[in-house]
Amino acid sequence: MAGISDVLTVLEKAGFEKLPKPLTVVGTEFDFEAAARGTGSSHDLVLIMTDQVPTRRLQRLVAGLARSLDLASSRRPVSLVFLGAIAAGDRVELERYARVLSVGSSLPSVSEVEEAIAVLLPLKLPNTDLVHGNDPVNEVMATLGMSKDTPDHIALVRAAVDGAEAVRERLRRYVNAGVEWHDDLEEDDE
Template sequence: MTSVQKVLAVLEQGGFKRLAKPLTVVGTEFDFEAAASGTHTSHDLVLVATDQVPRKRLQRLVAGLARSLDLAASRRPVSLVLIGGVTASERMELERYARVLPVSSTTPHIAEIEEAVAVLLPLKLPNAELVHGSDPVNEVMEALGSLNRTRDHIALIKAAADGPDAVREALRRYANDGAGWTDEVENDDE
């Protein structure tokens, strides 16, 4: 599988659709090595080029495509996946017309491609069942163990269910009890 095919495979797994070669916009053909368009949530037009394309030619192709998209009143963002790296000056010129996503290796692994095009791909969220831990209250109770659990510990843990203010109040009462203080206000008038 070539580097271009690997990029297209990653994009297709992310919900992009491969476009026919050459890419045709407003009757003008653009001979990029590959192109894909976003579906569903992404509307990006993604171009793929390697270091085999002379940079001046690539700059003219991208600039011409941008003008054609403007003529067509297209609102699609354009991204260019550039396999084989790019110099800073070449990148600046290309970024006038497209978001440049460089892949430095000429024979990249899938992970390197996924990292380069991550901004185009949907987020991969962990499986909710794996993330869902046990109840934090039960974890605290387990950490205390049955021998170390006192009436005061249980009161604080139960207060946690009602939020931080309830915990503060339970801690205040605990400290007052330990110091022998009460909540009653003495009245000097009596």
């Protein structure tokens, strides 16, 4: 049961709540090895099973749970964390009712669990308060070897915010100004 407790620990750290055994939905009991539900931003119902349970039994449990959730008009997505090896055909059958997240080992490390169930976990973003970056335009200018004293170049880089067409238009105007070409000259030639 060490693998199951590791999965539950990772889920609980991510804000999931462990559910009592057996899992009861609309008065029907389901004997999953463990289950948890998301709180806050996650609404997933997570079932945890090992390869110690016969595949046919697991398929019946998951299918029965899916039917019970339908009867209860539940909109909660179901994910099955499976510890151990699972045959491709069995996985396809289980995926009819739940998202299957397979952990290759029945006794995985915490990092293996975190990798396998990453879609259930919140993203870990760097703390932007600690990052003191420069103005992105100045960074681009420095990378391109441009001086801050060139307003035309700065305008060209800033046009990138509005997309490729804005950059083309700004570049066209810059080149035309350099060769002293004016749009009204094109119209006179016609």
